[in-house]
Amino acid sequence: MSPRKSDSRDRMILSAAALLREYGASATSVDRVLAHSGAPRGSVYQHFPGGRAQLIDEAVALAGDFITGLIDAAMQADDPVQAVDAFFALWRDRLVESGFRAGCPIVAVAVETNDDAPQLARAAAAVFARWQEALAALFLRHGLTEERSRRLGAFIIAAVEGAVIMCRAEQSTAPIEAAAAEIHDLLLHTLRDSPGAGSGPRS
Numbered sequence: 001m002s003p004r005k006s007d008s009r010d011r012m013i014l015s016a017a018a019l020l021r022e023y024g025a026s027a028t029s030v031d032r033v034l035a036h037s038g039a040p041r042g043s044v045y046q047h048f049p050g051g052r053a054q055l056i057d058e059a060v061a062l063a064g065d066f067i068t069g070l071i072d073a074a075m076q077a078d079d080p081v082q083a084v085d086a087f088f089a090l091w092r093d094r095l096v097e098s099g100f101r102a103g104c105p106i107v108a109v110a111v112e113t114n115d116d117a118p119q120l121a122r123a124a125a126a127v128f129a130r131w132q133e134a135l136a137a138l139f140l141r142h143g144l145t146e147e148r149s150r151r152l153g154a155f156i157i158a159a160v161e162g163a164v165i166m167c168r169a170e171q172s173t174a175p176i177e178a179a180a181a182e183i184h185d186l187l188l189h190t191l192r193d194s195p196g197a198g199s200g201p202r203s
Contacts, residue, residue, distance in 0.1 A: 008037070008039035008040060008043040008047065009039075009043065009047040009048075011037040011038065011039050012033050012034070012037045012039050012043070012044075012047065012048070012055060013055070013058050013059050013062050014037070014059075014062070015033045015036040015037035015039075016028055016033050016055050016056055016058075016059035017059040017060075017062055017063045017105050018036065018102075019032055019033060019036060020056070020059055020060075020063070020105035020108040020109065021063075021098075021101075021102040021103055021104070021105045021108065022098075022101050022102055022103075023108075024108045024111075024112065025056060025108050025109045025112045025114070025120070026112055028052075028056060028059075028108075029052065030044055030051070030052050030055065033055065052117075053114075053116070053117035053119065053120065056109065056117075056120060057117075057119060057120060057123050059105065060105065060106060060109055060120065060123045060124060060127060061123065061127075063104075063105040063106060063127075064106060064123075064126075064127030064130065064131075067104075067106075067127075067131065068127075068130055068131065068134065070087075070090055071087060071131055071134045071135070072134060074086040074087045074090065075134060075135075075137075075138045080138050080139060080141075080142045080187065080191060081184060081187045081188055081191065083138060084135070084156060084183060084184070084187060085180065085184055087156070087160065088160060088163075088176060088179065088180035088183070089180070091160055091163075091164055091176060092167075092173050092176050092177065092180075095164065095167050095168070095173060095176070096173065100167060100168050100171045100172075101168075103164050103165065103168050104161055104164055106124050106127045106128065107124075107161050107164070107165070109121070109123070109124045110124040110125070110128075128157060131153075131157050132150065132153035132154050132157050133153065134153075135149075135152065135153035135156055135157070136149040136150045136152070136153035137149070139152055139153065139191075142191055142194070143191065143194040144190070144191070144194050145194075148190075148194075152187075152190070155183075156183060159179045159182075159183060160176070160179070162175075162179070163175045163176035163178075163179040163180075164176065
């Protein structure tokens with residue numbers, strides 16, 4: 001059976017996301033994506049008329065959707081502290097499983113200068129915003145104010161991303177475990193002291 005027309009396109013996007021995680025945006029060239037995905041060279045501009053920038057943009061969107069889905073699954077926990085614990089554990093497990101090679105593809109795009117493709121920075125910012133909003137909605141449901149919920153959402157995403165970078169540099173889970181423990185304690189106190197503390201379960 002011959003592959004579906006969209007197979008090479010899907011493989012290229014998946015490969016671009018994987019390469020972003022391990023090597024960063026500047027090293028994710030079209031040639032490298034083709035070698036990794038096994039897609040035919042002629043498929044590049046057939047599926048991505050915008051070239052490399054479009055390919056990376058779509059890889060960022062795919063990775064953002066995937067991790068948003070994982071966040072949403074973690075947020076189903078009745079206890080918001082357990083939900084955030086699960087979010088940190090997810091990233092720790094991804095680091096260990098990849099031998100500390102796989103970081104966050106969104107960070108890989110955000111930290112590099114892309115003057116020729118400013119839409120990539122905007123795409124990364126939009127993904128970060130979605131993750132923060134998912135966390136903020138969780139805290140809001142459990143009695144925190146909207147402002148505090150948004151601040152905590154931003155803080156947790158920043159802590160996770162910073163810890164992932166440190167873990168890769170140190171080849172150790174110690175940074176993410178330390179960040180997870182501190183945020184666990186912070187959330188316990190914050191949620192217990194919130195005006196709506198009786199509106200939901202606490203750990």
